[in-house]
Amino acid sequence: MSKGLSVDDGVRTLLLLMPRLVGRAKRTPPPEPLRSLELAPRHLSLLAYLVFDGPLTVNELAARLEVAPTTVSLMVSELSRKDVVERREDEADRRRTIVSVAPAHREAVHAWLARGAQAWRTVLEPLTAEQRRLVVDTLRAYEREVSGEG
Secondary structure, three states: OOOOOOHHHHHHHHHHHHHHHHHHHHHOOOOHHHHOOOOOHHHHHHHHHHHHHOOEEHHHHHHHHOOOHHHHHHHHHHHHHOOOEEEEEOOOOOOOEEEEEOHHHHHHHHHHHHHHHHHHHHHHOOOOHHHHHHHHHHHHHHHHHHOOOO
C-alpha cells in the first residue's frame, strides 16, 4: 500500500514534475509529414478533438477547446490553408461548417497523438472510474487556478 502525501509534499512534487511534463510535451515533434507545417500545441488540441470525436462544427470545437468560435475559425482557416483539415458545409444547416482531419494527413495526426494517448491509457487503465475522474478533475481545477479563473 502506498503512503499518502502531505499537502506540502504533494505541492513540492508537482511543482517539480509539471515543468518536466510540459517540457516533454513541447519537445514532442510532429511526425515528419507535418513538420514543415509549423503546427503548435494549440493545433494539437484541436486535431485531438477531431481524431477522438470525429468531424465537428466550429462551435462544437470552440466549446470543447473553451475558446471563442472566432478563435477556432482562425485556427481552422490556418490548418485548412495547410491542407491539414477540411471544411465542408453541414447538409442539414448550410450556415454551419463541419471540420475534419484531411485524409492525406490523418495517419500523421494519429501518429502525433499516439504516444501521449498510449501513455495516458497506460496510467489510467489500472485506476477505477472514480479515480480517473479525480485525476481529470484535479488537473482541470489546477488549470483554472493557475489561469486565475478559480
